[in-house]
Amino acid sequence: MTTPFGSHELTRFPADPRDRLRAWDAADEYLLRHLDSGTGERGPVDLAGAGQITVLGDRWGALATALAAYRPAQITDSALTRAATEANLARAGAAAGAVTLLTTQDAPPQRIDVLLVRVPKSLALLEDQLLRLAPHVHAGTVVVGTGMVKEIHTSTLNLFERILGPTRTSLAEKKARLIFCTPDPEVVAAGAAGTPAGGGWPLTYTLDRDAGSGAGLTAVNHAGIFCADRLDVGTRFFLQSIPTNTDGARVVDLGCGNGIVGTAVAVADPDAELVFADESYQAVASARATYEANVRHGRGDRAEFLVGDGLSMLPAGSVDLVLCNPPFHSHQATTDATALRMFAQSRRALRPGGELWIVANRHLGYHTHLRRLFGNSEVAASEPRFVVLRAVKREKRPRPM
């Protein structure tokens, strides 16, 4: 990426040389050009004398890496973003600690003088984060948002306007647009007064009696997670099909979201040991809260909560059962790459004889991938839209098909 802040070699995470998707886009470039030179009536931003710079929603660390010399803080909900940022900073030769890496669950910087916002896909996450950051901005804070034109809607602008202050947009360049917002302390105070504590998050609901092993359980959802306000239809079908009498097995809820799948197993089998894993900090915080809301006090030590890329941090052969409702998106792009990586990671993490159970849209044809990886795949349950597939790890690797 070449911008007024230098040329940087950037990769996504996990880096894959066959991946032709770039780790930055026109929205990142537009924002960086603007900071250097200003567009329209706004002049350049004096970053050197600006004080504390916070970057929210950076996709793969392009903004934090380009601005590393100004020692910004980056706030992200994604462990993949964080890992990409660390790798991109190292490649750029940035000094250790040049960027303060924060998650959406961490306390924000005390005082923010420049707030740069890469608009996230989830409006709920944007609202949640703007509400958290609003008390830390002041009338002089420079707030600039950026995104591709298709990512910025009237509802996006309304959030800035309602939570921070007067907001307008730039002209589009290369299908990207900037958002200029001038914080107004009165708007910030009124926004805080007119919003329930935490912006109404986390959101809690009780699963109805048709939710299989999840019936009657409480789901706790932080802003921005998958299906935060209702039970997903695929998850509902999964809950009706998964094995719950696991005989004290070590069970992983992979891509756990709010953790309702793993919690259903923990409630049905008090001897099961649960691992909840997701790349979203908001999701893992939700899973922990869901688990604690449903599982008897004193069992907390039987569950682990991991934020990271799939099962990469679990030792090989260390689990008995993996349950997964895989994602079909990675940072805006529709892709099965993450699901396939999760299947391969599951095979590695399972002990011989261990099982991977997944739920997926029938048309995705995941049975072919499971057969290639595990040498077997059977339909455990099926309905018109979804299938639940089960694959068993055999001692020997299957011969390539």
Ligand SMILES: C[S@@+](CC[C@H](N)C(=O)[O-])C[C@H]1O[C@@H](n2cnc3c(N)ncnc32)[C@H](O)[C@@H]1O
């Ligand atoms: C389809 S949702 C399923 C959520 C939850 N299990 C449910 O059924 O409601 C997929 C989940 O995978 C997570 N995810 C995406 N990429 C991941 C990765 N590389 N490693 C771990 N989790 C990931 C997403 O954050 C999301 O929570």
